[in-house]
Amino acid sequence: MRTPLLTNIWHQALDLEQKKPVSRINMDFYNPNHAEINLADNMEMPNPNLISFAIPKARLNMPPLSLEPIDGIIRDVKIEEDSNDPNHLKGTINTEHSILCHIKEEKGMPHRVTLEFDRKVFSKYLKEKVILIDPGHGGKDTGGISPVGLMEKDVVLDFSKRLKKYLDYWQAEGIYTRERDVNVPQKDRTRIIKENNPDLIISLHTGTGTVGEVLGPRAKFFVDGEKKGKETANNIYMPYANRLPFPEREVVKSSSKLLSVFPERSIIMEVSNISSRLEEGWLRDYGFVEDMVRGLVVGIKNHFSKSSQKL
Numbered sequence: 001m002r003t004p005l006l007t008n009i010w011h012q013a014l015d016l017e018q019k020k021p022v023s024r025i026n027m028d029f030y031n032p033n034h035a036e037i038n039l040a041d042n043m044e045m046p047n048p049n050l051i052s053f054a055i056p057k058a059r060l061n062m063p064p065l066s067l068e069p070i071d072g073i074i075r076d077v078k079i080e081e082d083s084n085d086p087n088h089l090k091g092t093i094n095t096e097h098s099i100l101c102h103i104k105e106e107k108g109m110p111h112r113v114t115l116e117f118d119r120k121v122f123s124k125y126l127k128e129k130v131i132l133i134d135p136g137h138g139g140k141d142t143g144g145i146s147p148v149g150l151m152e153k154d155v156v157l158d159f160s161k162r163l164k165k166y167l168d169y170w171q172a173e174g175i176y177t178r179e180r181d182v183n184v185p186q187k188d189r190t191r192i193i194k195e196n197n198p199d200l201i202i203s204l205h206t207g208t209g210t211v212g213e214v215l216g217p218r219a220k221f222f223v224d225g226e227k228k229g230k231e232t233a234n235n236i237y238m239p240y241a242n243r244l245p246f247p248e249r250e251v252v253k254s255s256s257k258l259l260s261v262f263p264e265r266s267i268i269m270e271v272s273n274i275s276s277r278l279e280e281g282w283l284r285d286y287g288f289v290e291d292m293v294r295g296l297v298v299g300i301k302n303h304f305s306k307s308s309q310k311l
Contacts, residue, residue, distance in 0.1 A: 002031070003057055003058065003059050003087055004029045004030065004031035004055075004057065004058045004059075004111065005029065005030045005031075005058070005059055005060070005061040006027060006028070006029055006030075006055070006058060006059070006060050006061065006062070006079070006089060007028050007029065007030045007061060007062070007110055008026075008027070008028040008110075009025070009026065009027045009028070009065055009067070009077070009079060010025075010026050010067075011023070011024065011025055011026075011067050011069045011071070011074065011077065012024040012026065013069065013071040013072075013073075013119070013294070014119075015290075016165070016166065016169050021118065021119035021120055021122070021169075022116045022117060022118055022119055023069065023071050023073040023074050023116070023117045023119055024114055024115065024116050024117075025067075025074065025077055025093065025114070025115045026112060026113070026114050027039075027079075027112070027113045027114075028110040028111070028112050029055075029058065029110055029111040029112075029113070030061070030109070030110050030111075031109075031110070031111045038105075039053055039055065039103060039105065039113050040103045040105075042054040042055065042056065043103075048098030049075075049094060049095050049096070049097065049098060050092060050093070050094055050095070051092065051093040051095070051101065051115075052090070052091070052092050053090070053091050053092075053093075054082075054088065054089065054090050054091075055088070055089040055090075055091075056087075056088055057087055057088070058087070058088070058089045059081065059086060059087055059089070060079070060080070060081050060089065064078070064079065064080035064081070065077075065078070065079050065080075066078045068242075070239055070242050070243045070295075070298065071243075071294075071298060072096060072119070072122065072239070072297070072298035072301050072302065073095060073096055073097070073099065073117050073119055073121070074093060074094070074095055074096070074117060075094040075095060075096055076093075076094050077091065077092070077093050077094075078091055078092050079091035093115070095117065096302075096305070097121050097305070099117055099118065099121060100117075100118075101115045101116060101117050102115070102116045102118075103115055103116075104116070122170045122297075122301050123170050123171050125301050125304040125305045125308065126167065126170040126171060126172040126300065126301060126304060127170065127171040127172065128171065128172070128173065129172045129173070129199045129200065129304060130172075130173045130175065130196060130197070130198040130199050130200075131167055131172050131173065131174050131175070131198055131199060131200045131201075131202065131300065132174075132175045132176075132177065132192070132193055132196060132198040132200070132201045132202070133160045133163060133164060133174055133175065133176050133177070133202055133204065134176075134177040134178075134189060134201065134202065134203035134204065134258065135153070135156040135157045135159070135160040135176070135177065135178055135204050136152065136153070136156050136203060136204060136205040137152055137153035137156070137183070137205075138153050138157070138178050138180075138181055138182050138183045138184060139153075139181060139182045139183030140183060141153065141183045143156075143205065143206065143274075144206050144207075144208040144274040144275060145274070146274045146275065146277075146280040146283075147211060147212075147275070147277050147280060148277070148280060150274060150280050150283060150284065152205065152206045152274055153181065154181070155206055155271070155274065155283055156204040156205060156206065156271070157178070157180075157181065158289070159204055159271055159289065159292070159293060160176060160204055161179075162289065162290065162293040163202075163204075163293050163296060163297070164176070166293065166294070166297045167297070167300075170297070170301075175192070175196055175198065177189045177192050177193075186257060186258065189258060190257070190258065190261055193258070193261045193262070194261060197262075198262075198265070199265065199304075200232075200265050200266075200300065200303065200304075201258075201259075201261075201262060201265060201266040201267070202236075202266075202267055202268075202269055202296075202300075203256075203258055203259075203266070203267070203268045203269070204268075204269055204271060205268055205269070205270045205271070206270055206271060206272055206273065206274040206283075207270035207272065207273040207274070207275075208273065208274060208275045209273055209275050209276070210275070211275050211276075212275075212276060212277060213273070213275070213276055214246070214247060214273065214276045214278050214279060215246075215247075215273035215276065215279075216241065216244070216246025216247055216250075216272065216273060216279070217237070217240065217241055217244065217246060217269065217270055217271055217272055217273075218250045218251070218252060218270040219233040219234075219236065219237035219250075219251045219252075219267050219268065219269050219270070220233065220251070220252055220253065220254035220256070220259070220267060220268040220269075220270070221233040221251065221252075221253060221254065221259065221263070221266070221267055221268075222253075222254060222255075222256070222259035222260055222263035222266060223253040223254060223255050224260070224263065226253070228263070228264035228265075229259070229263045229264055229266065229267070230251060232264065232265060232266075232267055232303060233251045233267045234251055235299065235302050235303035235306050235307075236267060236269070236296070236299035236300055236302065236303050237251055237267075237269070237299060238299070238302075239295060239298045239299040239302050240269075240292070240295040240296050240298070240299040241295075243291070243295045243298075244291075244292065244295065246272070246279075254268055256268060269296065271283075271292060271296075272292070
């Protein structure tokens with residue numbers, strides 16, 4: 001029998017449109033004699049958030065691999081050859097929550113093993129949460145303008161509508177301060193916040209800087225609510241920023257009056273830097289923007305899951 005070689009491993013977080021909220025780890029083995037892999041018989045859970053697996057009589061035909069999906073369910077995946085036995089693979093999957101996985105094996109060429117993790121845990125933390133979405137600017141107030149004419153007011157309104165789609169899916173209540181291209185005065189935005197008393201306020205903007213400079217996203221918290229406000233901003237921002245190819249990882253203070261209403265649960269999220277041609281290109285790429293929105297949803301879930309741990 002020839003030793004099966006692992007030829008590929010990859011991660012999927014299925015989109016809402018596919019109607020199956022799961023995270024997947026897929027592993028393909030090249031095995032000309034169709035030897036049984038039987039991964040289920042070689043798995044352990046040393047703790048509720050860690051899965052260890054072993055694949056006997058298998059070898060890597062690639063360097064040891066580490067994946068960091070940052071998808072709100074799977075934290076990282078690692079696979080390598082056992083130092084004591086090169087014909088033996090070992091791996092680990094760290095998860096954000098205690099969650100069971102379902103294993104599927106498809107015999108063939110290659111032999112595919114799929115581990116599925118249910119993403120319905122998002123509903124546990126988002127269900128019935130009231131989240132106020134504040135798309136900045138609007139109407140004659142364009143906000144920042146990119147080198148090729150992309151306007152901040154349009155970017156954040158589109159971003160807001162995409163975000164609400166995910167919040168609706170996970171049974172949260174998303175509320176807008178504006179749903180179309182109009183300017184909403186600051187006093188009216190503040191009134192909407194006070195009337196709804198939301199669990200979280202996210203004011204969406206884009207950053208600006210020197211033309212051409214790649215700055216990436218940034219989150220802001222109220223200057224006088226430093227401890228809890230900064231914690232909220234970090235909880236949401238880091239999962240968002242870590243999944244994107246931006247250079248900066250920055251959370252800063254702001255004196256915005258909008259943040260002062262409920263400072264401990266309010267942030268301004270600058271989703272990207274509109275004055276950079278490179279970042280403008282990303283903001284015009286609908287697939288990339290969709291990935292940004294999914295990252296923000298992971299950040300929101302991260303915030304509420306951490307908050308629940310303190311109760």
